[in-house]
Amino acid sequence: MLFGMLVGDIKKRVTAAVKEGDTVARDVLRLALGEIQTAEARKNAPLSEDEASATLRKLIKSNEETLALATGDATIALRHEIDVLRSLLPAQLDVAQIVTLLAPHEAELKAAKADGQAVGLAMKQLKVAGHAVSGSDVTLAVKRIRGAG
Numbered sequence: 001m002l003f004g005m006l007v008g009d010i011k012k013r014v015t016a017a018v019k020e021g022d023t024v025a026r027d028v029l030r031l032a033l034g035e036i037q038t039a040e041a042r043k044n045a046p047l048s049e050d051e052a053s054a055t056l057r058k059l060i061k062s063n064e065e066t067l068a069l070a071t072g073d074a075t076i077a078l079r080h081e082i083d084v085l086r087s088l089l090p091a092q093l094d095v096a097q098i099v100t101l102l103a104p105h106e107a108e109l110k111a112a113k114a115d116g117q118a119v120g121l122a123m124k125q126l127k128v129a130g131h132a133v134s135g136s137d138v139t140l141a142v143k144r145i146r147g148a149g
Contacts, residue, residue: 006036006049006052006053006088007033007036007052009088010029010032010033010036010088011033013025013029013084013088014026014029014030014033017029024077024080024081024084025080025081025084028059028080028081028084028085029084031059032055032056032059032085032088035055035056035058035059036052036055036056039051039052039055053089053090056085056088056089057089059085060082060085060086063078063081063082063085064082066078067079067082089132090132091132092132092133092134092137093126093131093132093133093137094137095137095140095141095144098122098126098131098133098137098138098141099141099144099145101125101126101129101131102122102125102126102141102142102145105121105122105125106145108121109121109122109142109145109146110145110146110147112146115139115142115143115146118142118145118146119135119138119139119142122138122141122142123135123138126138
């Protein structure tokens with residue numbers, strides 16, 4: 001199970017950050033581990049890979065929102081935290097890559113009655129194939145394919 005690997009990876013990175021004296025990475029990794037453990041306690045069961053990744057993405061989003069308001073040295077630390085958290089997640093495809101992957105399904109996506117339905121079809125195809133994507137990027141890719149973007 002990849003989730004166990006994710007928690008193990010976080011623990012190894014905490015140890016490495018301590019050895020390197022990288023207090024920002026150490027603290028954000030410990031925070032991530034704590035968030036995952038809290039979510040597990042609430043669920044009363046281990047998190048799936050997707051649930052653990054969603055917890056990390058939520059931390060990243062929170063830091064990005066804080067970064068928009070931050071100034072000075074705080075921005076450097078926040079950017080470093082975001083980079084550390086992103087490095088734990090599988091790389092996400094960009095809009096152009098999504099468009100390419102969805103090319104075999106172009107007729108089906110164009111035949112959908114609305115963009116929302118087309119996005120749903122696209123997400124299903126991408127998830128079944130195991131691709132990491134953001135909903136907003138899939139929406140943009142579908143709009144391009146349907147000629148509205």
